[in-house]
Amino acid sequence: MASLQKKPDMKERILETADKLFYLQGIRAIGVDTIAARIGISKRTLYNHFPSKDALIAAYLERRFVQPRPSDKPPAAQILATFDSLERRFSAKDFRGCPFVNAVAELGAEDKSVRKIAVAFKESRRLWFRNLLNQLGVADAEGLATQLAVLVDGCIAQDLVRNDPSMARAAREAARVLLKNAGVKVSD
Amino acid sequence: MASLQKKPDMKERILETADKLFYLQGIRAIGVDTIAARIGISKRTLYNHFPSKDALIAAYLERRFVQPRPSDKPPAAQILATFDSLERRFSAKDFRGCPFVNAVAELGAEDKSVRKIAVAFKESRRLWFRNLLNQLGVADAEGLATQLAVLVDGCIAQDLVRNDPSMARAAREAARVLLKNAGVKVSD
DNA sequence: TTTTAGTTACACAGACCTGTGTAATTGCGC
DNA sequence: GCGCAATTACACAGGTCTGTGTAACTAAAA
Structure with missing residues (x-):
C-alpha cells in the first residue's frame, strides 16, 4: 500500500530521495533501507536499479554535477x-x-x-x-x-x-x- | 603481550591514536576497537577513560583546538x-x-x-x-x-x-x- | 605483604549495515 | 484474458558497530 506507482522513472525517484538524504544527513549516515523506506519501495527494488550502494553514491554525485x-x-x-x-x-x-x-x-x-x-x-x-x-x-x-x-x-x-x-x-x-x-x- | 605499559598517561595515548585515525580516515570510519587495537590495549581500557565514543570525539576536537x-x-x-x-x-x-x-x-x-x-x-x-x-x-x-x-x-x-x-x-x-x-x- | 587501582581477555547484547534469495503479486501491453 | 516485467514481502547471511559484564591478572603503593 501507499505505492501508487507513479510512472516517473523509479530510478529517478530513488535518486531524488537518495540525494536529499545523502546530502542532508551524510552518505555514511544513511542506509539503503532508509532510502527505500522513505520512498515506500522495497529494498529489493532499489537493488534492482543500482547494483550497490557505491553505484548509488556515484550516481548521486553525478546528478549533482550541474x-x-x-x-x-x-x-x-x-x-x-x-x-x-x-x-x-x-x-x-x-x-x-x-x-x-x-x-x-x-x-x-x-x-x-x-x-x-x-x-x-x-x-x-x-x-x-x-x-x-x-x-x-x-x-x-x-x-x-x-x-x-x-x-x-x-x-x-x-x-x-x-x-x-x-x-x-x-x-x-x-x-x-x-x-x-x-x-x-x-x-x- | 606487546603492552609494555609506558607510563605516559593512557588517556593521552588514546587521544593521540584517536586523533591520527579520526583525522586521516574519518570519525565514522574508525571504530573504538580499531583505536584500542592500534595502541595494543583492550577496548575495556578505552571505555574506562572515555564514557562513550562521543566523549572521545569531543576530546579529539578539543585537542585540535590550538x-x-x-x-x-x-x-x-x-x-x-x-x-x-x-x-x-x-x-x-x-x-x-x-x-x-x-x-x-x-x-x-x-x-x-x-x-x-x-x-x-x-x-x-x-x-x-x-x-x-x-x-x-x-x-x-x-x-x-x-x-x-x-x-x-x-x-x-x-x-x-x-x-x-x-x-x-x-x-x-x-x-x-x-x-x-x-x-x-x-x-x- | 597486603591492598588497591588499572588493565586484560573474552563473551555478549542489541543495533545497524550491505547485499542476496525466493516465491508471490501487481499492473500493463497485447 | 495472458504473458511479462517490475515490484513486493520477508527471511537471512555475514559483517560491523557501540557498549557492558566479569573474573583474572599485574604492578606499585601502603
Whole structure:
C-alpha cells in the first residue's frame, strides 16, 4: 500500500530521495533501507536499479554535477552574481555545504572515484571563472580564476559550520576587490 | 603481550591514536576497537577513560583546538605567513583538510556539541586576524578578517579535494591584494 | 605483604549495515 | 484474458558497530 506507482522513472525517484538524504544527513549516515523506506519501495527494488550502494553514491554525485546555465549578463556581473546566488542558497535551511567536499571528507581519500568527480566539479567551476575572465581581458585569468574558486569554497565551508549566509557577501566583496585590482570595471 | 605499559598517561595515548585515525580516515570510519587495537590495549581500557565514543570525539576536537602562538613578526607578515604555513601542511601527505569542517560534514548539523566547537575554532581564527588588522589600523578590520578566514577555509577545501598545495599560494596572493587594498603596506 | 587501582581477555547484547534469495503479486501491453 | 516485467514481502547471511559484564591478572603503593 501507499505505492501508487507513479510512472516517473523509479530510478529517478530513488535518486531524488537518495540525494536529499545523502546530502542532508551524510552518505555514511544513511542506509539503503532508509532510502527505500522513505520512498515506500522495497529494498529489493532499489537493488534492482543500482547494483550497490557505491553505484548509488556515484550516481548521486553525478546528478549533482550541474553546470551553470549560460547567461547574457556581462561577465563581471556573472561572476559577482555567483556569490549572490550562494547567499540565497545559504539562507535556505536545507543547505549543508558542498556535496563533493562533504563526500571526500566523509569517504576519505582512498575512494578514488569519489575524489575524481569532486576534482572534476571543482575544476569545471574554475574553468567557468577563467572563461569569463578571459572575456574581460584579464591578464592572469588562470590565477584569478583559482582565487575566485577558493573564495567560493571558503564561504561555503564557513557557512557550513557557522550557518551564516553573510559569509557569501564577504566572499563577494573580496571578489570585487580582486576583480578591480585586475583592471576589471565593476559597478557596485 | 606487546603492552609494555609506558607510563605516559593512557588517556593521552588514546587521544593521540584517536586523533591520527579520526583525522586521516574519518570519525565514522574508525571504530573504538580499531583505536584500542592500534595502541595494543583492550577496548575495556578505552571505555574506562572515555564514557562513550562521543566523549572521545569531543576530546579529539578539543585537542585540535590550538591557538597560533604569539609572534614578534610584523602583523602583515604574520597574516601572510599563515598561508605559507598552510602550503607546507598541504604538502605533508597526512593532511586531510580541516578537522572541524570535516567533523561537521560527517556528523551532520544535528550534532550540536561538534558544531559548537567548530564554530568556536573558526571564530577564534577570525578574531586572531581581526586583532592583527587592528594593529595595522585597518578601517574595516571586522570585514577583512572575515574575508581572510574565508580564504583560509577555501584553500583548505580546495586542497582537500585536489591535493594541490599551490591553492595556499593562490589564497596568499588574494590576501595580499586585499591587504594592499585596505591600505596595508605589504612587502613581497 | 597486603591492598588497591588499572588493565586484560573474552563473551555478549542489541543495533545497524550491505547485499542476496525466493516465491508471490501487481499492473500493463497485447 | 495472458504473458511479462517490475515490484513486493520477508527471511537471512555475514559483517560491523557501540557498549557492558566479569573474573583474572599485574604492578606499585601502603
